[in-house]
Amino acid sequence: MITANISFFMLITTSVFALTTGDLINVIVKEGIFSNRTDVTLNSTIRRLFVFTPQTPSSNPYNVHVWTSDNTVSKDHPVVVMVEQEQDVLEWSIPLTLESSNGKGSVFFNGVSRTLCDSKILSGVNATQNFTVSLSTSSPDNVNVSLQVVEKGDFHLTKNKTRKISIVAPGRPQYFLYKPDFKIDLGIEINIASNKNICFTAVVQKIKCPVYVSGQVLFEDGIRQTVITKGTIRINSANFPHGFILIILKEHAENLCEEACPEVICDEPPEVTIEIKNTIPEEYILITLKVVGCIAGFYFVAILTCCFFSWWEKRQQSAQPTDNNLLHGENHMNEETSRDNENSTNHDTTVASLCRSIERNKIKAHNYWLHVANIAIFYGIPVVQLAVTYQEIVNKTGDEDNCYYNFGCANPGWLLSDFNHVQSNIGYIAMGFLFLGMVLHRRRVVPERKTGIPVYYGTYYAMATALISEGILSGCYHVCPTETNFQFDVSFMYVIIILYLLKLYQNRHSDLAASAYSTFTVLGCIVFIAVIGIIIDEDQPRPLIVVPLVVVYTTLCIYISLKIYYFHNVLTELQQLWMGLRESYQPLREMLQPQKKGRFLIIVISNICNLAFLISGTLLYVNKTLDFGTFLLVLLMGNAVLYSIFYLIMKTLIHREGISVQAVIYGVLGVALWVQSMILFLDKNTAMALSPAESRNYNQHCLEWFWNFYDKHDLWHFSSAGAIYFTFMFLLCLDDNIVLKERRHIPVF
Secondary structure: OHHHHHHHHHHHOOOEEEEEOOEEEEEEEEEOOOOOEEEEEEEOOEEEEEEEOOOOOEOOOEEEEEEOOOOOOOOOOOEEEEEEOOOOEEEEEEOEEEEOOOOOOEEEEOEEEEEOOOHHHHOOOOEOOOEEEEEEEOOOOOEEEEEEEEEOOOOEEOEOOOEEEEOOOOOOOEEEEEOOOOOOOOEEEEEEEEOOOOOEEEEEEOOOOOOOOOHHHHOOOOEEEEEOOEEEEEEEHHHOOOOEEEEEEEOOOHHHOOOOOOOOOOOOOOEEEEEEEEOOOOOHHHHHHHHHHHHHHHHHHHHHHHHHHHHHHHHHHHOOOOOHHHOOOHHHOOHHHHHHHHOOOOOOOEHHHHOOOHHHHHHHHHHHHHHHHHHHHHHHHHHHHHHHHHHHHHHHHOEHHHOOOOHHHOOOEOOEOOHHHHHOOHHHHHHHHHHHHHHHHHHHHOOOOOOOOOOOHHHHHHHHHHHHHHHHHHHHHOOOOOOOOOHHHHHHHHHHHHHHHHHHHHOOOOOOOOOHHHHHHHHHHHHHHHHHHHHHHHHOOOHHHHHHHHHHHHHHHHHHHHHHHHOOOHHHHHHHHHHHHHHOOOOHHHHOOOOOHHHHHHHHHHHHHHHHHHHHHHHHHHOOOOOHHHHHHHHHHHHHHHHHHHHHHHHHHHOOOOOOHHHHHHHHHHHHHHHHHHHHHHOOOOOOOOOHHHHHHHOOOOOHHHOOOOOHHHHHHHHHHHHHHHHHHHHHHOOHHHOOOOHHHOEOO
16 A cells, blocks of 8 residues: 555655745655665755565565765764654664764764664564655755665574674664574573674663664663673573574774774774574583582591591500690690790790790680671671672663673573672682681690690681681672772782781791781781772872882881891891991901891792792783782782791701691692692683773683583682682691690791
8 A cells, every 4th residue: 555655646746845944845755676776966955755665574674774975964964864664763864973982072974874673573573664764954065875775684693503794884783683492591692703803882682672773772771791802791591581682883982992993904894703502501500509519529528538637646646655734725834844945955946935825825816716707797798788789780781891700601690690700609618617617626626735836726717717708708799890899809818818827927926926906907908008009090000009019018028027037026136236236346247147047048038039029010010911909919929828938948947847747638739729720810711900892802611521601710719719728727737746846845937
């Protein structure tokens, strides 16, 4: 009927005159021809109307492309394109005006195309799509315009089949339809790759008309992310039960992607590849049960090993004569024993002289635990609240540029956009409770003695609590990982490392160990520095934070080195040295010659290593290879390794004490897991120092052998959790071989 009326109308007259604001407008009506290019001339008195009536129904929509090949079109008198469908009206203008990348001025595009939307086609029904295209302008001069309408033959996407398209310009967005097959899709992964460094946006919307491909509505509906060369969108099929529409839009503002090449270089249309596939073959609950089963197996082996070593140590100790007077607390030591310790023929400082306040030290160690627990509660509550807020923002806006996920293996589920990276932190929590159980077991079965290294279980409780807290806060961070909330992930890593160093130092310096108040004051300063580094990093050059950090860190290294060398009597020893220099007639070289050459050499080597850590970390941070939080973490971990090596050298090589078999086993396992963990940690699959689009170039797919559900960063979580557990157990058993040795014969180092 529509075709007959239009044909009759065209036979009667080829022009219709209308009076509009005093001007006569000549509306020229023609029948549109599909696939052919039509060149027309417009001005303020000529309007073109093309009527398109397909002869047969189709399952594909039509794409309307309007452009001008010369400079006859101006922004003051644009060409207005209006497409009227049965249930919708589209309108746009040429040139397309967009804000420039730097926010100053505008960018104009002389070609714009739109793909028409028909609800019948989106529902999977072939339909005859009748529509008209109107071209008009207010320009008094002639404007040359071209029109082409083609059927979009590549409209339907199919799972496990690659689709290649070309992205031409920001004014020519494309969208595609995906309908799920009869098999239930538990999860869908959309892989997008470009053969050139271009900046474009990929958007997933629910199936409905109209399809918004520009304007603010595009960024308020669906899931979206910016892409340069590689991007992955993972969706839960429950949120898109009938399928989805995928929109590909080239961005003109290249600063959205930072490293995208400009138009003058990318003169040829880049090729973009689209592939859709299922993500996981199993239910999340089943995979979670597998993880729990693996942790339960680890628990069984760990408990069995602990029981075996307890039995073996009791058997070894039962073969040695035991003085019942030694099975009591050091606070019952009589004055005669204290005097013997102090007047020992060995002039080196011993443990006995630095553990005279056992009960006070126990209270001090217990305070570590209370402080960690309180900090975990009051720090963790707002972190959980922020994590929930972050996830709500992502769910409501759909903007996946807000979070630095590994989109190649970010499995959405249970209201989380990245369920697997949150869930894999269960390893820290499990290992924390396991270590806590080991400490409680040891306290129950091992009697308190006046011999050996003094044991303060409160510090171990604090370490276990910190590990549990790390699992919870790291999980909150992975809800929406960004550089600004990275402190959630590393704050309790700082606590764990500081407590480890403190406990290792406490073994031989009970009375000199720092109190909980001073320890956590230092930790607060570290977190504060990390926050300042993040704030300055956003707006200022990175050297502004590096220079004061280098000065403070170097000063701190010198001060700690002096405290280790002089056993905390830094001021007294320096005053004596100064007085000796003033009053002595000995050569300066002899006066400055270290008396404890072995200790001095190790301290010098440690400071050289610290200097190497500082220089390499600074270079990586300034070049944006390393973020500030990780920079601080590397410095602390490096010092933990150095002090552990120092302790072992002094214990085994200098003083010939040896190490217990149990500590050797835990130490070897810990080192092996730490090496594996560091390899996994350095194999980055995100880069928060870069833009979200650049970060996606580092994204990696899930590991097939790891149930095709977890990636290398998840493996880092499990591996590092085991490494921390074995490190804690190594520290717990390190001096078991001297448990029956009198403290006046145990050296301090």
